[in-house]
Amino acid sequence: MHVYVDDIIFGSTKKNCKDLVHKMQGEIEMSMIGELNYFLGLQAKQMNHGMFLHHTKYCKALLKKFDMEKSKEAATPMATNCYLSADKKAKLVDQTKYKAIIGSLLYLTSRRHQIMFSVCICARYQYYLREFHFSVVKRVMKYLIRTLDVGLWYPKGV
Numbered sequence: 001m002h003v004y005v006d007d008i009i010f011g012s013t014k015k016n017c018k019d020l021v022h023k024m025q026g027e028i029e030m031s032m033i034g035e036l037n038y039f040l041g042l043q044a045k046q047m048n049h050g051m052f053l054h055h056t057k058y059c060k061a062l063l064k065k066f067d068m069e070k071s072k073e074a075a076t077p078m079a080t081n082c083y084l085s086a087d088k089k090a091k092l093v094d095q096t097k098y099k100a101i102i103g104s105l106l107y108l109t110s111r112r113h114q115i116m117f118s119v120c121i122c123a124r125y126q127y128y129l130r131e132f133h134f135s136v137v138k139r140v141m142k143y144l145i146r147t148l149d150v151g152l153w154y155p156k157g158v
Contacts (some may be wrong), residue, residue, distance in 0.1 A: 002142075050155040051154045053111065060148065068138070071145060082136060102119065105137070108144075
């Protein structure tokens with residue numbers, strides 16, 4: 001069982017959680033909000049046989065924010081033959097949107113390790129931004145469309 005209390009999350013068995021809550025309420029002013037469902041973009045689905053953590057809601061909001069929710073999906077976050085460089089001759093693009101997407105994707109790398117390499121490579125080119133850099137970032141976003149329901153499964157008792 002995982003419980004969210006104001007800005008603290010703690011998890012344990014139901015009995016241990018109840019004991020901890022009882023002890024904490026004796027020491028500090030505290031209110032129980034209940035079982036963890038959503039915290040800082042992370043969704044938790046708790047079941048009898050385990051817990052599933054995912055970013056589906058965050059990813060959908062991210063895709064909508066950057067008007068990409070209806071884009072075609074991509075099978076991988078980056079093409080295998082992709083080569084990024086600081087080519088000063090290529091066409092410049094707006095850095096503001098690129099940096100906003102990179103920041104949002106960097107947050108996702110904490111739970112979505114399959115995009116970490118691509119996002120970190122793209123983050124290197126925030127100041128030498130060209131059209132081909134932006135197309136790589138868009139591919140990562142298209143990969144999110146394909147993997148919206150991907151998350152981490154934590155079986156009970158392991």
